[in-house]
Amino acid sequence: MRAPGKVNLCLLVGAPRPDGLHPLVSLVQPTDLADELNLKGPGPFKFDEVVCAGVDGENLALRALREFRAATGWDGPPLRIEITKRIPIAAGMAGGSSDAAAALRIISEVSGIAVPEDVPMKLGADVTVMLHGERALMTGAGEFVEPLPGAKPPLIVVPLDAALGAGEVYREFDAHDTPRSPEELDAAAQALRDGIFEPVNDLEHAARRLCPPINDALRALREVGAEQPMVTGSGPTVFGISDDAEALAFLQRTYPRAVFA
Numbered sequence: 067m068r069a070p071g072k073v074n075l076c077l078l079v080g081a082p083r084p085d086g087l088h089p090l091v092s093l094v095q096p097t098d099l100a101d102e103l104n105l106k107g108p109g110p111f112k113f114d115e116v117v118c119a120g121v122d123g124e125n126l127a128l129r130a131l132r133e134f135r136a137a138t139g140w141d142g143p144p145l146r147i148e149i150t151k152r153i154p155i156a157a158g159m160a161g162g163s164s165d166a167a168a169a170l171r172i173i174s175e176v177s178g179i180a181v182p183e184d185v186p187m188k189l190g191a192d193v194t195v196m197l198h199g200e201r202a203l204m205t206g207a208g209e210f211v212e213p214l215p216g217a218k219p220p221l222i223v224v225p226l227d228a229a230l231g232a233g234e235v236y237r238e239f240d241a242h243d244t245p246r247s248p249e250e251l252d253a254a255a256q257a258l259r260d261g262i263f264e265p266v267n268d269l270e271h272a273a274r275r276l277c278p279p280i281n282d283a284l285r286a287l288r289e290v291g292a293e294q295p296m297v298t299g300s301g302p303t304v305f306g307i308s309d310d311a312e313a314l315a316f317l318q319r320t321y322p323r324a325v326f327a
Contacts, residue, residue, distance in 0.1 A: 156229035158299030163192035273301030
């Protein structure tokens, strides 16, 4: 089962709510760059297992299986899922969250039980929006997701040899940047429903301060003519709109992991 990555074609951020979560308005676009999940069970396993090269400790996809079982009471045989990673880790492309969403789809199919509405948000806002893998408007703290029809733009995605945690980027944003007012967020959400949006990521300045190499990657995208170069999510991955194979080849001289997505 494919677990697509995502880019945020826009991401607007408000001040933290009393629960500590930030209200958001974002246009989330799944990418062609995707992880692959393969079900190897049910089988002779004692517990659910998720195997993912390059990810140490408990995988978010394994937590997803456990949350599903706890919420539904399903006591079917343990599952083993193997993940082939193609989405960069800690890159702002929701790779781990998309893997968790795909794991929920898998266990739902095996059990015949629909994914409970509250389970994805327990795992994180990006799991909620990636559960259906569609272009979508994300509002609230990520708990509200509306399909948002529209053509997928051709993307060049440039992963960096760096990692940023979403928590540290949000803390940097809170310390130094101005959040959107509730009125601004409401207006932006309605504009998106009407097909109008500003290609901006409010977390970009925070991510660039924490990871200066982002600046070089954005500059490189501009120099090859990619449109609207920006950071996705909490970074450090950057992307631009382009279907120019020569531009991609030029970028790959410096950023060998750059891909069409």
